Structures are given as structure tokens and as C-alpha cells.
Amino acid sequence: MSNxxxxxxxxxxxxxxxxxxxxxxxxxxxxxRIREVLSYVPSAIFPAIIFPAIFLDNVGSIxxxxxxxxLAAFIAMIxxxxxxxxxxxxxxxxxxYWILIFVV
Amino acid sequence: MSNFKIFxxxxxxxxxxxxxxxxxxxxxGVFSTDLxxxxxxxxxxxxxxxxGASQIIFLQLxxxxxxxxxxxxxxxxxxxxxxxxxxxxxxxLSDLKLTWKIIISYFLVDxxxxxxxxxFKKYNNNNKYFHLLGGGVTxxxxxxxxxxxxxxxxxxxxxxxxxSFAVPLTFLALLIDDFRKxxxxxxxxxxxxxxxxxxxIIPYKAxxxxxxxxxxxxxxxxxxxxxxxxx
Numbered sequence: 495m496s497n498x499x500x501x502x503x504x505x506x507x508x509x510x511x512x513x514x515x516x517x518x519x520x521x522x523x524x525x526x527r528i529r530e531v532l533s534y535v536p537s538a539i540f541p542a543i544i545f546p547a548i549f550l551d552n553v554g555s556i557x558x559x560x561x562x563x564x565l566a567a568f569i570a571m572i573x574x575x576x577x578x579x580x581x582x583x584x585x586x587x588x589x590x591y592w593i594l595i596f597v598v
Numbered sequence: 599m600s601n602f603k604i605f606x607x608x609x610x611x612x613x614x615x616x617x618x619x620x621x622x623x624x625x626x627g628v629f630s631t632d633l634x635x636x637x638x639x640x641x642x643x644x645x646x647x648x649x650g651a652s653q654i655i656f657l658q659l660x661x662x663x664x665x666x667x668x669x670x671x672x673x674x675x676x677x678x679x680x681x682x683x684x685x686x687x688x689x690x691l692s693d694l695k696l697t698w699k700i701i702i703s704y705f706l707v708d709x710x711x712x713x714x715x716x717x718f719k720k721y722n723n724n725n726k727y728f729h730l731l732g733g734g735v736t737x738x739x740x741x742x743x744x745x746x747x748x749x750x751x752x753x754x755x756x757x758x759x760x761x762s763f764a765v766p767l768t769f770l771a772l773l774i775d776d777f778r779k780x781x782x783x784x785x786x787x788x789x790x791x792x793x794x795x796x797x798x799i800i801p802y803k804a805x806x807x808x809x810x811x812x813x814x815x816x817x818x819x820x821x822x823x824x825x826x827x828x829x
Contacts, residue, residue, distance in 0.1 A: 504673045512703040516702060539675060544773075556795075567767065571770060580774065583771035
């Protein structure tokens with residue numbers, strides 16, 4: 495499959511999950527239990543992007559020592575928990591990272 | 599209220615939610631450019647897929663050499679959260695014509711959903727879907743503009759700055775409310791550890807799916823267990 499085909503298919507998948515919820519789904523189709531579990535989807539999926547991007551190096555090996563991303567992400571998380579502000583979270587993480595790689 | 603007024607109300611209601619979308623769109627544009635995607639391909643992704651998390655997963659897996667099947671199923675998994683909204687939205691929009699359902703589905707992103715879902719609780723006239731349209735069109739405009747600006751930024755920001763690190767930070771920022779809840783934290787750590795440890799072991803770059811499913815199973819078990827404790 496070419497990249498263009500893949501983009502189109504991903505677009506269709508995204509569209510149809512949105513469409514199905516308006517056109518096909520009825521409220522009764524989901525009981526409270528399924529709804530409750532589905533509410534954890536972001537917590538279950540986003541870490542699969544977050545953790546490898548922090549803890550793995552360019553070739554995919556785990557890198558703990560001498561890895562400024564870990565401390566920077568930790569600072570961002572603390573700022574996020576304290577401020578509940580998305581922008582502050584992103585920028586505190588980036589700023590810490592830059593300080594760690596360029597200054598320290 | 600007239601259709602136009604509701605449309606405008608949709609725009610103003612969703613606007614505060616657009617603040618975090620701005621860096622997300624910029625980062626997507628920069629990241630995609632860094633990975634060597636042309637401006638047309640990058641804009642194409644934002645227009646055709648029009649979903650931040652889906653697009654980032656797509657980029658990450660395609661640049662890691664994942665197979666089509668893995669990419670498509672991972673994007674499907676990311677989108678599964680939309681099914682949750684369906685249960686809520688379908689009752690509000692069930693009377694709409696098919697054409698409108700198709701148009702609105704394209705624009706139904708997280709922020710538009712969140713803002714209109716609040717509005718629908720208070721306002722129940724037939725033309726309420728114009729609110730969702732106003733919110734959706736706003737999200738779309740911001741997303742396309744910031745993608746475009748990100749492409750421009752990405753072409754002259756030095757790679758040394760490590761702006762790709764903004765990708766995990768953005769997703770981290772989307773979870774900040776969840777760090778306060780114990781079940782969420784356990785789910786987050788489970789999924790994160792499995793994705794990291796499984797990155798090289800799990801074949802076909804299926805680590806996103808495997809981690810996500812493990813996280814959901816964990817959520818399923820924990821919510822059951824914690825409920826029992828309450829009773």
C-alpha cells in the first residue's frame with residue numbers, strides 16, 4: 495500500500511468511527527460497564543506513544559542513564575498535575591529539555 | 599435562536615478548547631516535515647484524517663516501518679474512544695438527514711464533541727446541530743492553519759532542538775487530569791511499560807495495539823475490583 499492509500503484508509507477509519515456513532519449507535523447499545531471501560535481509552539493508548547518516545551533512543555533501545563527526556567517529562571508531569579494547564583505542561587517540558595541539553 | 603446564531607455560539611463555546619490544539623497542530627506539522635513528508639502529504643493527512651492522535655500514531659508507525667495492517671488497526675484503536683461519544687451524541691442527532699450526519703461526522707473531533715455536548719444539555723431545539731457544526735468548523739480551521747504553520751516552522755527549525763520531544767509532551771499534557779486518579783495511573787503505567795519493553799520484542803510494530811489492549815484489560819479488571827470495594 496502506498497502512503498497516499500494509507501492516509502486515505504486512515505481517514506476512512508477515522509471518519510467511520512465518528513459516523514457510526516451518529517448514524518448507527520443507539521444509546522442502549524452500550525451499558526454503563528462498557529462505557530466506563532471505554533472512558534479509559536486515552537489512558538490506555540497515549541502512554542504507548544509517550545513512554546517509548548521518552549525512554550527509547552533512536553534505535554529503539556531502552557536508555558535510562560544520561561537521558562534528559564526522563565527528567566524533562568517528569569517536570570512537565572508535575573507542572574501538569576499542579577496547574578492542570580496543557581500549554582504550561584508542554585512548554586515546561588520543552589524548556590526543561592532545552593536547559594538540560596544546552597545549558598547543564 | 600437562529601441557525602446562524604447557534605453556529606456562532608458553537609464557535610465561541612469551542613474557542614477556549616482551541617488553545618492546546620495550536621501547539622499540537624504546530625508540532626504535527628514540524629514532526630511530519632522532520633520525518634521527510636512533503637508539505638502536500640502533511641496537509642493531506644490533516645485534511646483527510648483530521649484527527650491529531652491518529653495522525654501522530656500514523657507518522658510514528660509509518661516512519662518505524664510498520665505494516666499497513668498494524669498502522670490501520672492502531673489508528674482504529676486510537677479512534678475507538680469516539681465510540682464512547684456515540685452513545686451520547688446519537689440521541690441528539692438521530693433526526694438529522696443522512697447528508698448532515700455525514701458532514702457532521704467529519705467535523706466531530708474531541709473538542710467539538712465536548713463543547714456541544716454541554717450545550718445540548720441546555721438547549722434542545724431542532725437546529726442545535728449548528729452548534730456542533732460551528733465548533734467543528736472552528737477546530738478544522740485551527741488544525742489546518744497550525745499544520746500549515748508547523749510545516750513552515752519545520753523547514754527551518756534545526757533538528758538539534760529536538761522538537762520531536764514535544765510529541766510525547768503533548769500527549770502527556772492530554773492526560774494531566776488522569777494523573778490524579780489511581781486507576782488511570784495504573785492503566786497509564788501498564789500501557790507505557792508494555793509499549794516500551796515490547797517496542798523491540800513485539801513483532802510488526804504492534805506495540806501500540808498490544809499496550810492499548812493491555813491497558814484496557816487492566817482498566818476492566820480494576821474498575822470491577824474497585825466497584826466491589828464500594829458495595
